[in-house]
Amino acid sequence: xxxxxxxxxxxxxxxxxxxxPSSDTPDSLIHRSWHRCYHQHGLDPADCFDxxxxxxxxxxxxxxxxxxxxQVARSGMEQLFKHVVDLGYVLLLTDAEGITIDYIGNDTxxxxxxxxxxxxxxxxxxxxxxxxGIGTCIQEQTALTCxxxxxxxxxxxxxSCSTTPLFHPDGRxxxxxxxxxxxxxxxxxxxxxxxxxxxxxxxxIEDATFMRHFRDRWILRLATNWALVDVTGDMLLAFDADxxxxxxxxxxxxxxxxxxxxxxxxxxxGRHLMDLFxxxxxxxxxxxxxxxxxxxxxxxxxxxxxxxxxxxVPRVRAxxxxxxxxxxxxxxxxxxxxxxxxxxGEDRKMRALQHQAQRLANRRINILIQGETGSxxxxxxxxxxxxxxxxxxxxxxxxxxxxxxxxxxxxxxGYTAGTFTGARSRGMKGLIVQxxxxxxxxxxxxxxxxxxxxxxxxxLSEHEVLPLGAEQPVRVELTVVAASHRDLRQxxxxxxxxxxxxxxxxxATLLLPSLRExxxxxxxxxxxxxxxxxxxxxxAAISDEAMALLRRCPWPGNIRQLRNALRYGLxxxxxxxxxxxxxxxxxxxxxxxxxPTLQAPPAAxxxxxxxxxxxxAAARPPEAERLQALLHAHRWNITAVxxxxxxxxxxxxxxxxxxxxxxxxxxxxxxx
Numbered sequence: 126x127x128x129x130x131x132x133x134x135x136x137x138x139x140x141x142x143x144x145x146p147s148s149d150t151p152d153s154l155i156h157r158s159w160h161r162c163y164h165q166h167g168l169d170p171a172d173c174f175d176x177x178x179x180x181x182x183x184x185x186x187x188x189x190x191x192x193x194x195x196q197v198a199r200s201g202m203e204q205l206f207k208h209v210v211d212l213g214y215v216l217l218l219t220d221a222e223g224i225t226i227d228y229i230g231n232d233t234x235x236x237x238x239x240x241x242x243x244x245x246x247x248x249x250x251x252x253x254x255x256x257x258g259i260g261t262c263i264q265e266q267t268a269l270t271c272x273x274x275x276x277x278x279x280x281x282x283x284x285s286c287s288t289t290p291l292f293h294p295d296g297r298x299x300x301x302x303x304x305x306x307x308x309x310x311x312x313x314x315x316x317x318x319x320x321x322x323x324x325x326x327x328x329x330i331e332d333a334t335f336m337r338h339f340r341d342r343w344i345l346r347l348a349t350n351w352a353l354v355d356v357t358g359d360m361l362l363a364f365d366a367d368x369x370x371x372x373x374x375x376x377x378x379x380x381x382x383x384x385x386x387x388x389x390x391x392x393x394x395g396r397h398l399m400d401l402f403x404x405x406x407x408x409x410x411x412x413x414x415x416x417x418x419x420x421x422x423x424x425x426x427x428x429x430x431x432x433x434x435x436x437x438v439p440r441v442r443a444x445x446x447x448x449x450x451x452x453x454x455x456x457x458x459x460x461x462x463x464x465x466x467x468x469x470g471e472d473r474k475m476r477a478l479q480h481q482a483q484r485l486a487n488r489r490i491n492i493l494i495q496g497e498t499g500s501x502x503x504x505x506x507x508x509x510x511x512x513x514x515x516x517x518x519x520x521x522x523x524x525x526x527x528x529x530x531x532x533x534x535x536x537x538x539g540y541t542a543g544t545f546t547g548a549r550s551r552g553m554k555g556l557i558v559q560x561x562x563x564x565x566x567x568x569x570x571x572x573x574x575x576x577x578x579x580x581x582x583x584x585l586s587e588h589e590v591l592p593l594g595a596e597q598p599v600r601v602e603l604t605v606v607a608a609s610h611r612d613l614r615q616x617x618x619x620x621x622x623x624x625x626x627x628x629x630x631x632x633a634t635l636l637l638p639s640l641r642e643x644x645x646x647x648x649x650x651x652x653x654x655x656x657x658x659x660x661x662x663x664x665a666a667i668s669d670e671a672m673a674l675l676r677r678c679p680w681p682g683n684i685r686q687l688r689n690a691l692r693y694g695l696x697x698x699x700x701x702x703x704x705x706x707x708x709x710x711x712x713x714x715x716x717x718x719x720x721p722t723l724q725a726p727p728a729a730x731x732x733x734x735x736x737x738x739x740x741x742a743a744a745r746p747p748e749a750e751r752l753q754a755l756l757h758a759h760r761w762n763i764t765a766v767x768x769x770x771x772x773x774x775x776x777x778x779x780x781x782x783x784x785x786x787x788x789x790x791x792x793x794x795x796x797x
Contacts, residue, residue, distance in 0.1 A: 130171075130279040137170040137277060138163070151313060154265055155275045158256040161264065162277045166252040174278035176242030177253050179224050184246045187220045188227075194299050194334060195227060198291070201330040202229055202302070208322060209304060215243055217303040223250040223259050226300070241284055243305055254278075258286025259301045266290055266298070268324050270316045273308040283308055287320040289327035294338045294363070294372045302327045328376075332361060335374050339363035341439050342371055345398070345409065347424070347432035359432065368398045368406050369490070369633045395488040397632035402426055406628050412436040462486070462512025468505060470648025474638045485633050486513035491585065493570075493630050494608040496637030498770060499685030502608035503568055505637060509606065510564040518563030521556050526569035526776040533577055540593035557590050560603045570630065571611040571622060572776060578623045585629045605630065621783075640680040640687060649684065650675060653691050654703075663695050666702025674705055678712055749784035752777075761788045 141163035146153035162168040188195060195218075202216050206229045209216075215238050218227035225247045230238060238244065242254070251260030255277025262269055268289035273282050285308040291299045304323045309315070336344065342365065346358035360377035364370050371394060373381060381396075398409060402424050413436040424434045461483045469475030485492060486509055494502045503522060510520045528536050539555025557565060567573070573581070584590055585605065589598035607630045616622035640646070650672065651665075658665030671694070680686055690712050694703035752766075759765040767777050781787075 133274055133279045133282060134170045136274070149267070151269065154261065154267070154269055155256060155271070158251060158261045158264065159277060162251065162255045166255075168252075168255050168277060170255070170277050170279060172278065174242075174254065174280050177248040178242075178244075178246045179248055181246065184224065184226055187222075187224060191220060191226070191299070193337065194291075194293075197333045197337060198300075198302070198330050199227060201326050201333070202227065205304070205322060205326040209319070212306065212319075214304050214306045214319065217243060217259070217301075217305065219249060219259055219301045219303065221263070221298045221300055222248075223254075223263055223301070224248050238305075241281065241305075255281070257281065257284075258288040258305065259303050262288040262290055262301050262303075263298065268320065268327070270313055270320045272313040272316050273311065275313070285309075285316055285319075287316050287323045289323045291327055291331055291334075292375045292378075294335045294374070296375075296378060299334070302330065331375055332358070335361050335363070335372070336437070339372055343413070343439060344437040345412075346435045346437060347377075348434075349432060358435075362398070362401075364398055367631060367634045368409065368628075369485075370394060370396045370398065370401075395485045395490060395633070397490050399628060399632070400490070405625070409436060413438055462508075464508040464511035465505075467652070468501070468508055469643075470645030472638075472643045472645040475643060475645065478635060478637070481633075482509050482635060483512055485509075487515075489604065490632035491605040491607070491630050492632060493613075493634045494606060494637060495613075495634060496608075496610065497639045497683055498610045498772065499683035500610075500637045500639055501684045502610075502637060503566060504684075505635070506564070506566045506606045506608060510566075513564075513604075515563050515604065519560050520564045520566065521560035522566040522568060523556050524568045526572035526772065526779070533574065534580070535593055537577070538580065538590055538592050541595050552592070552594075555590060555592060557584060557603070558592075558599055558601055561601045563603060565603050565605050567605060567607040569609060569776070570607040571609040571613055571616050572779060575621065575623065578626050582623060582626045582629060585626075640683040646676060647672070649687065650691065653688050654695070657688070657692055657695055661692075661695050663698070665695075667694070668702060668704050670705050671703050671708060674708060674712060748780075749786065752780055752784065753786055756781075756786065756788070 137159050140156045141159040143156075145160050146156050159170075163170075198218050202218060206214075206216050210231065213231055215231050216229040217225050219225050225243075225245050228243070228245050230243075242249070248254070249257055249259035251257070251264050254260050256271060257276055258269065258271040261271060268287075270285070270287045272285045276282050276284060284305055286303055286305040288301050288303045290301055293299045302323055304319050306319075342363045345362040345364065347360040347362070348358045358374075360380060361374035362370060362377055363372040381401075399406065402409075403426070404424055408424070412434055424432055426432070461479045465479045465482055465486075469479060482492075482505070492506075492509070494506060496502050507520055507522075510516060523537065525533065535553070535555070537555050537557055539553050539558055542552040567581075584601070587598075588601055590601050591598045613622050613627050613631075617624045617627060640649075643649075650667070654665040654667060675687075675690070682689075690709050691703070693709045694707040697707040698704065755766050755769060756763075759769065763777050770777070
């Protein structure tokens, strides 16, 4: 061994035997690697490094698995090679395991490059090749230069390598881009330009992969230079039509991890854009409609930094209501909690919804559940809570339509002693405070009065509750899950629901399918029979004929109607289980043993109906007409209408007041 080799080995061993440096200077990165190679991998710097080459089938398998990544990376490598070809460099691309899967060479020193192991199939993992640009880059997950004597093995000191890690849009390491040459100078600083170019093109490859991966999603591009915002971005964020984050570029992930704990945890997916920017979703959608960068906004982030921004529209969008609808894509597979998993069989829509809900369960993000009456919104909300890390904290459910309007404020926000006549002597803790640390479920949020919407908005924005009669607010930390069967956007247009509250509530929107849309009716029937039969202490069997009858029902009342029908059947059946004659009359109409179908009384003649107020007669919404028809069909029996629609009597009265519907009794008439 030559004197220079002896000196190198001695230097490596002295550094490896010392204290492991914790800083991230170039020297400390190299010294940490030497320490790992000697103590963890059991390597000897005096040994002669012999390149380890994987089989052709192993390389082919890796290339096939990473085909899309390779296509993008190869284009970037070809562009980079044009800048360094005259300087004697070769380019390598590896997978996440350090195996070279692509190579662009330099004919002037091709033989020497092969001697050093710079060719396809070479394995540059640190535990095999010692300290080197690729293996150490994989270990440290950062761009670096491994120049000459930085290498662990003495016979690799003739190399100079600059590398950068390449990350997938989901944060996984894809591989490493490497620019290598024969070492010409003793100074690592001589490779500064090579390292800069490697980082630059590595970033371009990452961003191009990100754009391709999320080509069917909305992408927010952020740049410090307005003239370049349409060309390149400092950060990229992919999101869906509800503003929920689906992915972030490596630079954006680094920024998100640096946010204070209240705003940003380690995870990225599931966070809402409005938690990251001091703006509204309307500002984001205006960016998508802007014709050029000159008109695009300077968005302010929560850490007071500002970026020029542009929004890239999805390449494929579903036909829908407005610019916020994009092509639907199933959520990526995640472990779903038992409570959520139990809610559905093999229905594709519900499976996708379960995965989406699970990904949101532990995020500090408010959720809006929408679906028809009886579709199981509260059950889904409770399952989401039980599948979250908050499961041991309170789940407080509030039906905004069932609480009398005069009591909603005191029930939600609480009050101090002596606030009003009839109040409890010690005051009362409001439902919002009771949900501290857990989940507050606001059912039928569309029925909340406007003045209380304003107070709720303050709670969501400030995380504080001011009880009635109190002078000091109470701090609360909670996740709000709201639900409504109404289209809240229509309510916003009608002036009955605050737009700013809507965007606070719908950090993510989950749309429950109706029962008639689902493909797992049999699963739900047996699930409900098991639950109800266990509670009633009766057999949970059902005949094939009864099952066939249930399959043919359109289920306008959704799961609530199905559960009521099965409860009815269990109450009437014997040990043989539910037969067709045990099902409710409306389910068994037309069957041999079915009870007679109950016919609703004829509706009152149009002449007997009280005329609506002039303001309502001009433009009455369809739901008002449906409600009036139901009231006439049930002879103005509010209880019967409430049972038919699955709502409470208070909601029916409130709807009648809203639409100006007056019963014949109140109008001074007697129904026929």
